[in-house]
Amino acid sequence: MDLKSLIRDIPDFPKPGILFRDITTLLRDPEGLRYTIDFFAQQCIEKELIPDYIVGMESRGFIFGSPLAYKLGSGFIPARKKGKLPGAVHSIEYELEYGTDSLEVHQDALHPGSRVLIVDDLIATGGTAGATAKLVQKIGCDLVGFGFIIELRDLQGRKHLPDVPIISLIEY
Template sequence: MELKSLIRDIPDFPQQGIMFRDITTLLKNPQGLRYTIDTLTQKCRDRNLLPDYIVGMESRGFVFAPLLAYQLNAGFIPVRKPGKLPAAVHHIEYELEYGTDRLEIHQDALEAGAKVLVVDDLIATGGTAKATAELLAKMGAKILGFAFVIELTGLNGRQMLPNLPIISLMEY
């Protein structure tokens, strides 16, 4: 299946000069969604990326991570923006192109030594994925790798995650 045919391109969103890769058209296609999850699952199994937990980054990582967790018989753990988790959290602040952002995870989300796979819909600059990895490492997690549906290769996000396996289903 040609997944790129299920991705809608929206020019100049969210700002002038940006080509937004809209996954909602993929999500509404039952065969496309099934193919995406089945392919991610098989690639994880082929590379022996068999985690205790799948960590999904807010917000579109929440779409793919629980489905992949189900397929791999793993738990799902959300990493969220500030103020959205009800219990005590660990947090990390990280740099964006214009300012900073913050990610949070429940302090009791996982035990030290737990094997995790980080999942999101897209990797661009790699800043959010790197911050998530740093947050998980501070908690003592063993990061097996990353899985993305889309990789924007021109933004070199992969370079932010050296020495870790990265799965991406399509590149732009």
């Protein structure tokens, strides 16, 4: 299936000069969504990336991470924005283009030595994925890889990530 044909391009969003890759058109297509999750799981199995847990970043990482965890027989852990989780948390602050942001996971969500795959819809500069990797490693987990639906290759986000396998289903 040609997944690119299910991704809508929106020029000048969120600001002039940016070409936004909109996944909502993929999500609304039942066959495309099913194929995406099945193909993602197949890639993980072929690369022997079967984690104990999938960590998905807020919020689109939840959309793909949860069904992928189901297909692989893994648990799913949400990495949320600061203040969204009710219990004690591990957190990490990271740099954005203009300012900082932070991500958190419950302290009882991951255990040292757990095998973790980090999943999100898109990798651009690698900032959020890299911060999530640092958080997972700070907890003492074994980062086995990353999985993304879309990779924007020109932004070279891979070079900001640890040297582990990376799955990208679509590249621009």
